Amino acid sequence: MHTTCEVVALVPAAGQGVRLGAGLPKALVPVAGEPLLTHAVRRLLDAGVREVIVAAPPDGVEPIAEAARAAAVDAPVRVVPGGADRTESVRLALDAVHGRFDVVLVHDAARAFTPVETIRAVISAVAAGAPVAIPVLPVADTVKVVDADGMVIATSDRSSLRLVQTPQGFTLDVLRQAHAQAAGVATDDSALVERLGIGVHTVEGHPHAMKVTTPFDLAIAEAVFG
Numbered sequence: 001m002h003t004t005c006e007v008v009a010l011v012p013a014a015g016q017g018v019r020l021g022a023g024l025p026k027a028l029v030p031v032a033g034e035p036l037l038t039h040a041v042r043r044l045l046d047a048g049v050r051e052v053i054v055a056a057p058p059d060g061v062e063p064i065a066e067a068a069r070a071a072a073v074d075a076p077v078r079v080v081p082g083g084a085d086r087t088e089s090v091r092l093a094l095d096a097v098h099g100r101f102d103v104v105l106v107h108d109a110a111r112a113f114t115p116v117e118t119i120r121a122v123i124s125a126v127a128a129g130a131p132v133a134i135p136v137l138p139v140a141d142t143v144k145v146v147d148a149d150g151m152v153i154a155t156s157d158r159s160s161l162r163l164v165q166t167p168q169g170f171t172l173d174v175l176r177q178a179h180a181q182a183a184g185v186a187t188d189d190s191a192l193v194e195r196l197g198i199g200v201h202t203v204e205g206h207p208h209a210m211k212v213t214t215p216f217d218l219a220i221a222e223a224v225f226g
């Protein structure tokens with residue numbers, strides 16, 4: 001990694017975790033005795049990130065701040081109220097970035113176990129000149145397109161398909177431009193950049209960057225990382 005590279009990370013953690021159904025915001029759900037958010041922030045700091053800005057549920061900022069700050073002694077963390085969807089939460093965290101950074105990462109709290117090496121690979125790609133870099137994995141299953149009745153319309157060519165993970169890395173200018181100019185909600189931030197016609201680079205993702213979405217994912221996380 002470029003040692004002089006200044007990196008800020010935005011961590012959308014304002015989701016309720018409806019699909020997990022744990023009865024508390026997903027970022028606070030424990031694995032190995034610590035909240036998902038604590039694991040996520042610790043790995044970002046271990047990868048060399050200088051500042052972390054977390055988007056929290058607007059009615060629950062304090063417990064999120066506590067979980068984020070538990071990642072390290074004097075953890076350089078700020079917490080802002082998040083939005084109604086992931087895109088808005090990222091934009092609100094982005095609005096809170098002050099100063100000059102070479103790279104901005106956007107990283108789901110729910111991908112709490114992303115290896116430090118994967119985070120560094122994303123940072124290095126942007127530091128080396130990519131305006132945007134995202135970690136991806138190949139698709140292992142056959143993929144079909146279905147209609148509203150569940151009938152198959154087509155079988156996709158999976159050789160050109162990739163599963164997309166986080167952190168996603170950007171130059172600050174590109175991420176700001178994407179959120180200012182690319183209208184509408186998207187399921188990831190690189191899609192906003194695509195709408196500007198800017199090329200999105202990929203780096204190799206990692207199975208440990210799995211998103212904890214369902215109770216089964218949580219059981220896997222506890223079995224592997226607990």
Ligand SMILES: Nc1ccn([C@@H]2O[C@H](COP(=O)(O)OP(=O)(O)OP(=O)(O)O)[C@@H](O)[C@H]2O)c(=O)n1
Pocket residue numbers: 011012013014015016017018019020026027055082083084085086089090108109110111211212213
């Ligand atoms: N309004 C929202 C919704 C989601 N997120 C964050 O975006 C990441 C990816 O979202 P997802 O895994 O879908 O989390 P939830 O929205 O909490 O899940 P669900 O859809 O099951 O409620 C999570 O870290 C989540 O906290 C956010 O910051 N603000």
Ligand SMILES: C[C@](O)(CO)[C@H](O)COP(=O)(O)O
Pocket residue numbers: 086108164165166187188189211
């Ligand atoms: C950003 C993301 O993790 C990339 O795969 C994903 O798109 C988030 O989707 P979600 O439906 O909001 O969990």
